[in-house]
Amino acid sequence: MSVDALLFDKDGTLFLFEATWESWAHAVLMRLTDGDLDRARMIGDDIGFDVDSKRFQxxxxIIACTPTEIVSQLRRHVAYSAEALETLLNEEAAVVPQVEAVSLAPFLTQLRQRGxxxxxxTNDAEYPARAHLDAAGVTGLFDFISGYDSGHGAKPAPGPCLAFATATGVAPDRVAMVGDSLHDLHAGRAAGMKTIAVLTGIAQADELAPFADIVLDDISHIPAWLDSEEG
Structure with missing residues (x-):
């Protein structure tokens, strides 16, 4: 078997990106502006989010950066400390409804049954990430969960990928990094891993393909790809 472990991005991979984070961005902007739609539109334009259509550019x-990086851009518009603003972002993230890309519990159980x-x-913080996985009832199925604040760095640097390999005792070249963004794929490649791109985020196939061993519509196609690799 050429792959012994799978490391997943969260947003846009395990959960549909647009269906969840568009609601989060709108809620954050309205909270920061006390419901002032004109101000919310202005800030949204700066961070690449259309408040009226609730769509990301x-x-x-928002798409690939960490909350710390998002805070840096938002602080140009609001009178919050960096700590208070990051807390607000994480509070909203922890309660935003998540839409699973596939039914996660049976899918992940199937992967574990394969050994x-x-x-x-994720480049999200670890606390909301665990809240999302808890809500889906799948936290206990994972051997490793890392956010940007877990001490391993953030993608596209390879630190989180290498930390997963170390934690599980699997050589990086026997791991596949699964993600919907170039940050995910660059991190996996930098760690010496295989890379699987999925199309449940914002990026298109032609953007991801040069940096992926395979491009799949969603994670449900991974078992068939594993079978082909074994063959």
Whole structure:
């Protein structure tokens, strides 16, 4: 078997990106502006989010950056300390409804039954990440969960990927990093891992393909890909 472990991104991979984070961005902007729609539109334009249509631009800072980086951009518009603003973002993130890309519990159980180690490496904070996985009832199925604040760094640096390999005792070249963004794929490649791109985020197939061993519509196609690798 050429793959012994799978490391998943969270947003846009395990959960549909647009269906969840568009609601979060709108809620954050309305909270920061006390419901002032004109101010919310102005800040939204700066961070790549259309408040009226509730849609992200492909280059939005929200898509792949960490909360710390998002805070830096938002602080140009609001009188919050960095700590208070990051707390607000994480509070809203922890309660935003998540839409699973596939039914996660049976899918992840199937992977574990194959003897695979599985983990999550997200650029979200670890606390809301665990809240999302708890809500889906799948936290206990993972061998490793890392947020940008877990001490391993953030993607596209390879730190979270290498930490997963160390934690599970699986050589990086026997791991596949699964994600919907270039940050995910660059991190996996930098760690010496295989890379699987999925199309449940914002990025398109032609953008991801040069950095992926395979591009799949969603994570449900991974078992068939594993079978082909074994063959």
């Amino acid at each position: 492909p280059t939005s800072v 695979l180690k599985i983990g999550v490496a």
